[in-house]
Amino acid sequence: MDKQNRNYLRAVRLPMAVLLLAIALFGVAMHHLGPIGRVAALAVLMGCYVWTGWAEFQQIQRMDEMRRRLEMEAMVVAFIAASGVILLLFFVQSIKLARVPFVVAPLALWGCYLLAHVWARLRYRYWSL
Numbered sequence: 001m002d003k004q005n006r007n008y009l010r011a012v013r014l015p016m017a018v019l020l021l022a023i024a025l026f027g028v029a030m031h032h033l034g035p036i037g038r039v040a041a042l043a044v045l046m047g048c049y050v051w052t053g054w055a056e057f058q059q060i061q062r063m064d065e066m067r068r069r070l071e072m073e074a075m076v077v078a079f080i081a082a083s084g085v086i087l088l089l090f091f092v093q094s095i096k097l098a099r100v101p102f103v104v105a106p107l108a109l110w111g112c113y114l115l116a117h118v119w120a121r122l123r124y125r126y127w128s129l
Helices: 003-029 035-062 065-094 102-124
Strands: none
Touching: 003 035, 035 065, 065 102
16 A cells, blocks of 8 residues: 555544444434434534545545646535435435435435546546555
């Protein structure tokens, strides 16, 4: 593993682990908490998410120009695609073509992000992390 990948994993390992643990604990404990406890647990969960996002943002700032360009292009394409998919899901739900559970939305967003990264890497023929 090269130095950049090691540095990336070192920077995001702890925030990502804490976020995943917070998600798991939130999923298990939310049924046993009162309204104030749920709000507090949600605040902790979102704090973990912000920490993970900040670690990712710092890694983007440390990238060289080509990697940063690739990342930014993938994020813009993912945002456009995800906005369209969420809008489509909303209209499918609102005109009662199908019942769309909320859990579909994050999966669609993550799918758009991963496909946008693959598209950007194919476009630039750049497969190094």
